[in-house]
Amino acid sequence: MAFKPANSIQDLQYFGEFGGVNPSISDSSTYTFLSAKTMFDTFEGNADGCYLYSRHSTPSNLYLGEALAAMEGTETANVSASGMGAITPVVLQLCGAGDHIISSRTIYGGTYAFLKNFAPKFNIETSFVDITKLDIVEASITENTKIIYCESVSNPLLEVADIKGLAKIAKRHNLKLVVDNTFSPLSISPATLGADIVIHSLTKFINGSSDTVGGVVCGTQDFIDELRNVNDGASMLFGSTMDSLRAASVLKNLRTLHIRMQQHSKNALYLARKFEADGLKTVYPGLKSHPCHELFKSMMNEAYGFGGMLTIDVGTLEKANELMELMQNKNLGYLAVSLGFYKTLFSAPGSSTSSEIPEDEQKKMGLSDGLIRFSIGLDADIERTYKVMRECMVELSIL
Numbered sequence: 001m002a003f004k005p006a007n008s009i010q011d012l013q014y015f016g017e018f019g020g021v022n023p024s025i026s027d028s029s030t031y032t033f034l035s036a037k038t039m040f041d042t043f044e045g046n047a048d049g050c051y052l053y054s055r056h057s058t059p060s061n062l063y064l065g066e067a068l069a070a071m072e073g074t075e076t077a078n079v080s081a082s083g084m085g086a087i088t089p090v091v092l093q094l095c096g097a098g099d100h101i102i103s104s105r106t107i108y109g110g111t112y113a114f115l116k117n118f119a120p121k122f123n124i125e126t127s128f129v130d131i132t133k134l135d136i137v138e139a140s141i142t143e144n145t146k147i148i149y150c151e152s153v154s155n156p157l158l159e160v161a162d163i164k165g166l167a168k169i170a171k172r173h174n175l176k177l178v179v180d181n182t183f184s185p186l187s188i189s190p191a192t193l194g195a196d197i198v199i200h201s202l203t204k205f206i207n208g209s210s211d212t213v214g215g216v217v218c219g220t221q222d223f224i225d226e227l228r229n230v231n232d233g234a235s236m237l238f239g240s241t242m243d244s245l246r247a248a249s250v251l252k253n254l255r256t257l258h259i260r261m262q263q264h265s266k267n268a269l270y271l272a273r274k275f276e277a278d279g280l281k282t283v284y285p286g287l288k289s290h291p292c293h294e295l296f297k298s299m300m301n302e303a304y305g306f307g308g309m310l311t312i313d314v315g316t317l318e319k320a321n322e323l324m325e326l327m328q329n330k331n332l333g334y335l336a337v338s339l340g341f342y343k344t345l346f347s348a349p350g351s352s353t354s355s356e357i358p359e360d361e362q363k364k365m366g367l368s369d370g371l372i373r374f375s376i377g378l379d380a381d382i383e384r385t386y387k388v389m390r391e392c393m394v395e396l397s398i399l
């Protein structure tokens, strides 16, 4: 039990076309049918196990989808060419003109930009709320609300969503709870806590090698079938399909995710404790000082820890930039956006990944100029990393 959901991935068995231990990679955009009738049935969505055309599905994409569904404990899943290629079809499949969404106000910049700037073109409006306040969430529901949208651990403020509480509200009002679990794969399993749909950007921890973008929607067979429907399925019609070669490569990386997450979490907890003890303003869900520490604990699969993301606040953007440049010069990591790499990545979200969010709204949600977001790497010797980081901070009079 303790090692679920990683052993749900481990227990899947594959036999390649020639008995290989990895499934064969499908290298076709289109598929033959032995009878014309089967082709018709497949278009109608009635021919299980038949492939039609690779924008719809491919064997390699289905293998990856099955593994991710096993990880999240959902019936099935649909992979896509990017995380945004998973998020946008879900929103537009569930909402039409006149509908309303309640979203956490601290979400990935691209998702924010889509809901704030793009969805209104279709007359889909979003209320951005403090998702940690369940009474505010419930009070924001209108007769047109269709979705409650949040991230398990939010980008970049690392706020934690009470998924069980939100699921109860969603049930009561017949809404879908959609959770982006990109920051906490394995650590949190939103579907087992009541989320209807779980989304990941595979680009981050799950693939873990910063060599591709990718995404997935995990949900019920009915919902995934809807997304893939040739007549009105948003995933099928928008066409952000993952390539089969990539799907095969992400599947291979997924198998070591549990080992990587344990190391990311171990290293991040070590640094967070040290930074906090040094008097830095440090946010990490594994710290007792984090307002959602107990909530995270109540939801987590303990073996995988509190994840690899932490933030510190060094006061000003100038200081943040100086520190990040110095840390890069000392080879402690890269000044880069994204997360989940073997090297530590750091960026100042206010001027990068969250720059889509207007400055006054950044201030309101507590996103300050001097904030540095770290995706802590797989460093074998984190004590040495800390020592050198500390030297950088002393050199710049941050400590």
Ligand SMILES: *Cc1c(COP(=O)(O)O)cnc(C)c1O
Residues within 6 Å of the ligand: 082, 083, 084, 085, 108, 110, 111, 151, 155, 180, 182, 183, 201, 202, 203, 204, 213, 214, 215
């Ligand atoms: C990166 C990210 C996305 C978008 O994923 P892409 O693969 O870049 O399209 C969505 N949500 C979160 C939390 C992310 O970090």
